[in-house]
Amino acid sequence: MADSVTDRFLRYVVFDTQSDAKSPSQPSTMKQKDLGRLLVEEMLAIGITDAHLDEHGYIYGTIPATTSKNNVPVICFCAHMDTAPDFSGTNVKPQIVKNYQGGDIQLTGDKSQVIRVSEHPVLKDQIGNDIITSDGTTLLGADDKAGIAEIMSAAEFFINNPDVRHGAIRILFTTDEEIGRGVDKVDLAKLGADFGYTLDGETAGTIEDETFSADAVEIAIKGVAMHPGFAYGKMENAIKIAGGIVARLPKEMTPETTKGRDGFIHPTGMTGVMEKANLSFIIRDFTEEGLKTKETLLEEITRQVIADYPGSTYTFTVKEQYRNMKVVLDQHPGIVDYAVEAISRAGMTPVRGSIRGGTDGSRLSFMGLPCANLFAGGHAFHSPLEFVSSQDMELAVKTVVELAKLWEERA
Known part of the structure; x- marks a missing residue:
């Protein structure tokens, strides 16, 4: 899975998808649709037959159920296509530090940009991993193209392995999350999900059920x-x-x-x-x-x-x-409990966290789609020091797979 999710991620980050708070349109920048069109092509190619891009730049698609049970909840997995206006996302040049062995990482395009262990102690947990960075002149776009790559890799796994039992899965890729409009035009009736998970968090193993x-x-x-x-x-x-x-x-x-x-x-x-x-x-x-x-x-x-x-x-x-999604999620404890178990099944120690910010899941929860946030593996978002490892993205793919299996098993 690591090669698959990494290949996808490297393909997606070169698209400039910055949103623009000053624009009144939805999406706020038409270039977000460029990535959207590629994603629809890839979804159709792997067998998601209803994949489509709507006029607002949202992508919808369905992975059909493989279970004979008729009481399995419909899960939505969601990530956003736009990157933050805080730092340039134009002409991203991803770099890979293979088999990272510790120490600070000096970025190649702007040598004044250094990912320091003292400032990012999570690097100590990345020994032996393949770390992807920008060249220091742009942000990387792991927020949230890592989430997109992970959902896409999990989707391909499900399509290619129909013996893995799961209920119907809906995919939603949004625009303009970084400027607070990510779900303004989402059609929840068309989406048809019972609850969801955004893949928009940081450290591997984290499940977040609370936002500002x-x-x-x-x-x-x-x-x-x-x-x-x-x-x-x-x-x-x-x-x-x-x-x-x-x-x-x-x-x-x-x-x-x-x-x-x-x-x-x-x-x-x-x-x-x-x-x-x-x-x-x-x-x-x-x-x-x-x-x-x-x-x-x-x-x-x-x-x-x-x-x-x-x-x-x-x-x-x-x-x-937006409002703290915990108010809604506390009424649906299984959403978080199953995520905790799925993370364990994927080989990690689960950590429940609170987000000093918001996600699409904050708004979706209050719109009627209770939605927790899973890790995507990225760090130092909205900056040229942003990074993610291939192995952490692989763990996110495994977590999505285990989650879908769990909901089918317990139905």
């Missing part, structure tokens, strides 16, 4: 514009007001100072001129209460700053993004 809850906040500031030569006592510069808000954010409540189950307030954008300015934030916490507390704090900071500018006004707009 997430909101976005937009603060629009209207200042008082005035010619600077005649501004005394009159000008209220909206840029300075915006800067004052950012300066007062608690240092202990930022992404760079939080970990584990701590949430944060994160400014993601600032634009402005003297008359008006806009601030964009994302708010993250594992609980609804934590979200509301942070949003209340941010608005209080805004009020305090703008109190010094009596001629200025602001608006404070909160937009819900």
